[in-house]
Amino acid sequence: MSTFIAPSYADDAGTGDAPASSETQAPAADPAPEPKPAPEPAPAPKPAPEPKSADEPEPAPAQPADEPETEQAPAPEEEAAPAPVQEIPADAVPAGDGAEVGAAQIKAGAAQAAAPASNKKVVVCKYVGTPPGKPHHIIVVSKSAIKDWPEGTFPWTFADAQDSVAIRWAVGNEQPGNEELVNCPGFDPGEPAEPVVITPPDVQAVDPCGPANAEYPAIAETEQYSVTVNADKSVTLTAKDGFTFADDAPSHTYPAPVDSGTECPQDEKKVVVCKYVGTPPGVPHHIIVVSKSAALAAGWVEGQFPGVFADAQDSIAIRWAVGNEQPGDEELVNCPLADIEPPVIEPVDPCGPDNIAFPAVEDTDEYTAAVVDGDVVLTANPGYEFPGGEHTFTYELPADSGEACPPAVIEPPVLEPTDPCGPDNAVYPALAETDQFGVTVNGDRSVTLTAKAGYVFANQQATYTYPTPADSNEPCPEVAALVACVYPDAPARLGTGVPAGVITVIDEATALLNGFLGSFPFSYVNGDGEVELIAYLEDGQTVDDFDALEMCGEVAGICDDATDPGAVDENGEPCVPGEPGEPGEPGDGGETGGETDALPNTGGPAGFLLPIGALMVLVGAGLVVVRRPHSA
Known part of the structure; x- marks a missing residue:
């Protein structure tokens, strides 16, 4: 594990943004989780208690003084309130000399390079115990970290010291805590996994020149433990759920470092350094000012601006400090970013x-x-x-x-003509217009399709014509017909010799639809009146071959009720309505259609008949009364 040994504040520790190399493997008997490519960030660091970092190395040989001597930071008990940690605006546009070069150096020198743009992230379940093991925790890694993986295959098991199973693509900026162990293959809530024994990293305190400034370099929080820097500068690692230190210890503490008290050269230059957090290349978080010797001890090339430090946090030297410059004198927007x-x-x-x-x-x-x-x-x-x-x-x-666009070629639909019996009546079925062509039925019964804009028929033709369909001229079979009398609902009273009905020819299909079963006579009613079927029509017969009076009967010779001025009586004389029985007036003498309008006068006396009738009634009643006692 590479460490940044330049002076740093307590806020440089416990950020949770170290590269994957900060995670260590457990002993072979109980393997630790696989190194995690991108640990989940911890909460933002707190401001340092003093403007000058306290982790400078042993003094370097004195350098010629090119700039005024900077003041030494006061001891912790003498320091004033620290400058607030700068926040970088979300929409800030970085500036500053050497920003582009620094961005390139971040990519080249960072402990863990940024994932390429096309590098998706994968959610991975980690297992402990004898394979296949038990689900223990979840990590999110780049797809390039999974060796020999057929991309997109889920679930997929790694060959690893711990069994690892890729279960799906990560969504957005997903973190390990967004997924639950219950979704890992083989999860059994009744059998909790044994905690993984972890080994704390080997960290040595750094004691740069100056009094009371010995401290440990920044230790990044991992998925296995959190990091706490105590007031006496000791550092405590606290195991997270599912992990433990040796002997089931819940924590491990590095003792407070002992300061040598070595004095610093009075004329040593200082360097302005940008500190970054998050997965490398990281985001500019705060700025520190360190001695040149501390920067050189961390691997900085003197005079190289921007220059990258190999540290758990990316650190980039951007320029020499000016005078007694403090960290708050520089702005975060001047820290270089990854290009x-x-x-x-x-x-x-x-x-x-x-x-x-x-x-x-x-x-x-x-x-x-x-x-x-x-x-x-x-x-x-x-x-x-x-x-x-x-x-x-x-x-x-x-x-x-x-x-x-080149016009699309239309394939005309298949049309088969229909040819019913009869001459010259073969036709194509109706074809609807589409968004590709219009339809025209020609006078010779051919059909022409006309392509619309953007379409053509084969050979770039604008039209396609179905030829006139050939007609078979097959004669239609003759349909049987029947002779019928049709009686109107209200026949005109025309007088003697007028047919009561009209001779009509009815086709057999119509007769069958109205219930005809082949027996004569058969009657049904339609809109014209009553239809009486009489006989089948023979070949060659027409309605003229039938006598309506003979077939349908005649209307009675009634003159008084005749409504037709042309009506005649039984003698062929015109019917003229008049008072019957009046001499010299036309009429029928009281006869109407053979009926007598009133009793005829026989010439007998009519005055004595009424009294005689009444007398006979009384005599009859008396006889009934006289005979009643004897009948008892």
Whole structure:
């Protein structure tokens, strides 16, 4: 594990943003979890209690003084309130000399390089115990960390000191705590896993020149333990759930370091250093000022700005300190960021008008992508920037070429003509117009399809014609017909010799529909009146071959009720309504259709008949009364 031995504050420890190498393996008898590529960040560090870090190395040989001597930081008990830790705005655009070079050095010198833009993250279940083991905890790793993995295969088991099973892609900026062990294959809530015994890292205290400044370098929090820097500068590691130190100890403490009290050269230069947190390359978090000897001891090349330190936290020297400069005198926006190489995104412009567009662009660890009015805008995530220190990078959508699409070739539908019996009546079935062609039925019964815009028929033809269908001229079979009398609902009283019905020919199909079963006569009623079927029509017969009076009967010769002025009586004389029995007036003498209107006068006296009738009634009644006692 590489450590940053330049002076640092207590807030440099316990950030939880160290590279994966900060996790150690457990003894072979009880293996520790696999090193985690990207540990979950811990809460932001607290401000340091003093402006000068206390972890400088032993004094280096004196260097020529090029700049005024800087003041030594006061002892802890004499120091004033520390400067507040600077916050970096989410939309800040980094600036400062050497920012682009520093960004390149972050990529080259960071303890763990940033994942490439296309490097997705995978959620992995870690197991302990004899294989297949028991689910113990969950980590999130880049897909490149899984060797020989057929990408996208879930679940997938690693060959590892601990069994590890990839269960799915991570979603967004997912952290290990977002998934639960119950979703790991083989989880059994009734059999909790034994805690994993962890070995604390080998950390040596650093004692730079100056009084009372010996302390341990920053120790990053891991998935196995948290880190606490105590008031006496001792450091305590506390095991997390599922882990323990040797002998089931819940914690491990590094004793308070002993300071040598070595004095520092009076004319030593100091360096302004940017400190980063988060997965490398990290995000600028705060700024410190350290002695040149401390920076050199950490691997810095003198005079190289920006220059990267190999540390649990990325540390970049950006310039010499000026005078008695303090950490708060420099701004975070001047700390270099990791440079993003913008991907190549080409627009897609298929044939047709106004349809050019960029393909979908996925978010990565370095940037997020959005489409704004057709343009693709990439926005750098914290810790990153685009070339030139830009916070965003835009791909402008070019104008559409407007290239016309070649017309689509239409396959005309198959049409089979229908040819019912009879001459010249073969036709094609009805064909509906579509969005590809119109339909025209020609006078010769041929059908023409006309292609619409953007379409053609085979051989680039604009039309396609179905030829006139051939007619078989097959004669239709003769349909049987029947002779019928149709009697109107209200026949006109026309007088003697007028038929009561009309001779009509009815086709057999109509007769069958009305219930005809083949027996004559058969009657049914339709809208014209009563229809009486009489006989089948023979070949060659017509209605003229039948006598309506003979077949249907006649209307009685009634003159008084005749409504037709042309009606005649039984003698062929015109019917003229009049008072019957009046001499010299036309009439029938009281006879109407053979009926007598009143009793005829026989010439006998009529006056004495009424009294005689009454007398006979009384005599009869008397006889009945006289005979009643004898009948008892």
